[in-house]
Amino acid sequence: MVGVVRYFRDIALGLYTLMVGMAVTFRNMFQPAVTLQYPHEHLEMTPRFRGPVELIRDQETGQPHCVVCMMCQKACPTGCIDVDGEKPAGAKRKVPTRFILNFTTCSLCGLCVESCKFDALRHSRVYNQASTRKEDFIMDLLHLKENGGAS
Amino acid sequence: MTELLSTEPIRMLVFLVGIVMFVAFNAAYLTLLERKASSWFQRRLGPMEVGPHGLLQPIADGIKLAGKQIIIPDGVDRVLFILSPVMVSVPVIMNLSTIPFSETIEARNVNLGLLMILSFASFNVMGVMFGGWASRNKYSVISAARVVAQNVAYEIPMFLIAISLVVVTHTFDLRETVLLQSGGFWNWNLFKLGVSPLMPVACLLFFVCLLAETNRSPFDMMEAESELIAGAITEYSGMGFGLFFISEYANIVVGSCLVTILFLGGWNCPFGLYPGLHWFFVKMYGIIFVVIWVRWSFPRIQFYGLLNLSWKILIPVSLAHLLLTCVMVKLW
Numbered sequence: 001m002v003g004v005v006r007y008f009r010d011i012a013l014g015l016y017t018l019m020v021g022m023a024v025t026f027r028n029m030f031q032p033a034v035t036l037q038y039p040h041e042h043l044e045m046t047p048r049f050r051g052p053v054e055l056i057r058d059q060e061t062g063q064p065h066c067v068v069c070m071m072c073q074k075a076c077p078t079g080c081i082d083v084d085g086e087k088p089a090g091a092k093r094k095v096p097t098r099f100i101l102n103f104t105t106c107s108l109c110g111l112c113v114e115s116c117k118f119d120a121l122r123h124s125r126v127y128n129q130a131s132t133r134k135e136d137f138i139m140d141l142l143h144l145k146e147n148g149g150a151s
Numbered sequence: 152m153t154e155l156l157s158t159e160p161i162r163m164l165v166f167l168v169g170i171v172m173f174v175a176f177n178a179a180y181l182t183l184l185e186r187k188a189s190s191w192f193q194r195r196l197g198p199m200e201v202g203p204h205g206l207l208q209p210i211a212d213g214i215k216l217a218g219k220q221i222i223i224p225d226g227v228d229r230v231l232f233i234l235s236p237v238m239v240s241v242p243v244i245m246n247l248s249t250i251p252f253s254e255t256i257e258a259r260n261v262n263l264g265l266l267m268i269l270s271f272a273s274f275n276v277m278g279v280m281f282g283g284w285a286s287r288n289k290y291s292v293i294s295a296a297r298v299v300a301q302n303v304a305y306e307i308p309m310f311l312i313a314i315s316l317v318v319v320t321h322t323f324d325l326r327e328t329v330l331l332q333s334g335g336f337w338n339w340n341l342f343k344l345g346v347s348p349l350m351p352v353a354c355l356l357f358f359v360c361l362l363a364e365t366n367r368s369p370f371d372m373m374e375a376e377s378e379l380i381a382g383a384i385t386e387y388s389g390m391g392f393g394l395f396f397i398s399e400y401a402n403i404v405v406g407s408c409l410v411t412i413l414f415l416g417g418w419n420c421p422f423g424l425y426p427g428l429h430w431f432f433v434k435m436y437g438i439i440f441v442v443i444w445v446r447w448s449f450p451r452i453q454f455y456g457l458l459n460l461s462w463k464i465l466i467p468v469s470l471a472h473l474l475l476t477c478v479m480v481k482l483w
Contacts, residue, residue, distance in 0.1 A: 025448040
């Protein structure tokens with residue numbers, strides 16, 4: 001008798017749990033999808049993400065803050081930054097004429113950003129960096145496009 | 152035009168082409184529905200790239216499958232190996248020829264239609280078994296043996312329920328079965344509680360057997376995509392595999408048609424208004440959706456669990472249902 005009761009109880013319980021499972025999937029069907037359509041959509045990177053460094057520019061003039069003090073070039077452990085500048089006649093400070101970042105050797109350690117006393121360098125939030133050509137990673141920061149990427 | 156259509160050879164040709172197109176269209180777009188529905192259940196988007204919302208994806212898949220080389224491995228039984236996809240897909244098309252989609256749309260009314268469908272449905276297993284056997288791959292043979300064990304186990308309760316329905320309707324004729332259920336939903340076999348109070352249970356059992364017969368998850372021992380590669384059809388490539396795939400979906404269509412006809416009143420409207428093809432399709436695709444819903448809700452059960460379910464629950468309950476129906480019909 002106990003066996004018979006258990007037989008029917010097992011069937012009923014099994015059916016009930018199946019229904020619960022189907023209710024779960026049914027509810028999830030009406031939830032919005034969480035997929036990011038990656039090549040068509042991009043996530044905004046978090047503020048502290050360390051992408052390749054970029055020059056901070058003046059909001060109004062668009063000129064870089066950099067005064068060519070060479071501190072970043074000296075601080076870089078792999079020597080991947082190459083800066084050169086000149087002092088135009090009448091100007092108060094030097095302006096960079098060349099700012100090359102060799103991203104193939106950069107380890108994103110951030111020492112250049114730390115060493116900069118003029119608030120002229122920061123990590124960008126660029127993360128779509130794939131390329132098939134090495135030359136794409138020799139970045140000319142002075143002429144880099146705003147949205148970045150391997151230009 | 153109607154005169155030309157009513158001549159027998161033309162009529163047969165029209166229906167043959169129509170059924171083949173129906174099967175092909177369903178097989179193609181049910182794969183898309185499957186992928187889309189699975190993505191809804193899992194909060195993904197599914198195919199989105201080919202066409203708007205992936206609507207052209209089945210065509211791309213078809214072109215890809217048709218373009219693939221059909222590889223016949225060394226040492227296979229060539230005749231059986233080539234024959235078995237055909238053996239799997241032909242019975243399905245035969246089955247669809249006797250399904251009454253509406254009062255006027257039916258290729259050939261067979262007065263033993265139910266019997267014919269059930270017998271051709273069991274033919275399908277043989278194709279899969281030959282495919283596994285001919286592949287000369289021990290895993291395929293194991294999988295084929297599983298399929299046979301599973302299908303034998305689940306055909307019995309399916310047939311028992313079909314018999315109890317025949318006891319109620321007194322006919323094997325599917326068209327007749329639907330006509331007997333015309334009127335409102337209270338005339339459907341599903342709700343004929345006066346004849347057998349277990350009718351909804353019988354419908355549920357029939358549905359479970361349908362899942363097992365068509366090798367659908369959670370009973371997909373044959374394919375078991377995630378762990379058995381493709382079971383009995385591992386060695387097939389290109390359109391050989393495609394035929395197995397098409398027939399799998401076509402089998403689901405036939406099974407859903409059968410549930411619609413036997414339990415849900417075929418082309419009848421639930422409230423007796425405007426019966427027709429549209430109601431048949433509403434019910435049929437509703438059932439197909441439930442089939443897909445079940446697949447993406449439950450994990451695959453183990454093999455002994457599958458056999459236990461059939462021999463310990465489905466067969467006793469369907470036997471009891473048959474007995475109860477006979478007694479009730481005899482008494483009233």
